[in-house]
Amino acid sequence: MLDATRPRSSRVLERTSLIKRRAPGTDRQEQLIAANIDTVFIVSSCNQDFKVARLERYAALAFEARMTPVIVVTKTDLVTEPQNYIEAARAVSDMIDVVALDARGDAPRTKLLPWCKPGKTVAFLGSSGVGKSTLSNALLESQSIETQTIREDDAKGRHTTTRRELHAMPNGCLVLDTPGMRELQLTDAAEGINDLFADIQELAVQCRFKNCQHVSEPECAVLKAIDEGVLDGDRLRRWRKLMAEDAFNSASLAERRSRDKAFGKMVRGVKKLKDVRK
Structure with a gap:
């Protein structure tokens, strides 16, 4: 402004x-x-x-x-x-x-x-x-x-x-x-992925287990939808891939931010010590 x-x-x-x-x-x-x-x-x-x-x-x-x-x-x-x-x-x-x-x-x-x-x-x-x-x-x-x-x-x-x-x-x-992007790695985008795959999220709440991974669990609403032809199996596999990629990248970047923050704190501490000695 x-x-x-x-x-x-x-x-x-x-x-x-x-x-x-x-x-x-x-x-x-x-x-x-x-x-x-x-x-x-x-x-x-x-x-x-x-x-x-x-x-x-x-x-x-x-x-x-x-x-x-x-x-x-x-x-x-x-x-x-x-x-x-x-x-x-x-x-x-x-x-x-x-x-x-x-x-x-x-x-x-x-x-x-x-x-x-x-x-x-x-x-x-x-x-x-x-x-x-x-x-x-x-x-x-x-x-x-x-x-x-x-x-x-x-x-x-x-x-x-x-x-x-x-x-x-x-x-x-x-x-x-914008320039074309050949590589598009997701990070901190879990909510966006869930919004995009809202159909899978809606089915997941009907699964027997709250932490259902939709792999081989009994009474899995997502797998049932695939069997009935309501949901495409390839769509589920792409959802899994994006969620795993986002979790890995988010954790990696959080680790780097934490390490950079600790390093910055150490540098400020050293500078402060030098000022005191002067």
Whole structure:
């Protein structure tokens, strides 16, 4: 909050939302991706890049951050049966809207406009080459963001966008264009995962045992739902994987924070001792 007459009295406001991940590599660090976002457009193409598991990861992050996730399925003009991709995206969660479009032309402005209101901030997240920058250009009504075509052999994109950039739409909405992320490790996202897999959570309360792991326990409502075809077994396996990954990463990062805090305390103690001796 800027105080133009007394700049020293200005203050930094608390974030309203934050998306973060465990940073790539072996170092126990976390990386902040985007903050103060109202709507997250999770972008995926109708090609080999499309993966339900990746969409679920992005959606879990958005739910954890209390942002509104919207799945945007692009390049529908390049396949004969885009409906298969659309239905797979809709199966991620019944709480998430799915928009299918060709990123070129007027479709992005007309179909995404309901979330791009004046005073709002939206962000595009997804792999390289799915059309995030093309969508951003369409909303901005310009070609200010560089784009590239994907590789033909594996449908993977090239890293054209190398940094996060915030742009203003003509109507006053802000658009965050982000680089593609090849690795998306969850951390501190347990609530977001539970929100995403609300169907499993609703079934779990009907299990005989409160701590049911849904593996081989008797009278397990989740396993019963799989046997009856109500729940997809692959969805349960993806839920287990995300929960285990989040628990491991959260514990690892908490351990690092605790160690860094102890080290900082020791450094302050040494400095204080030196000042006393002086």
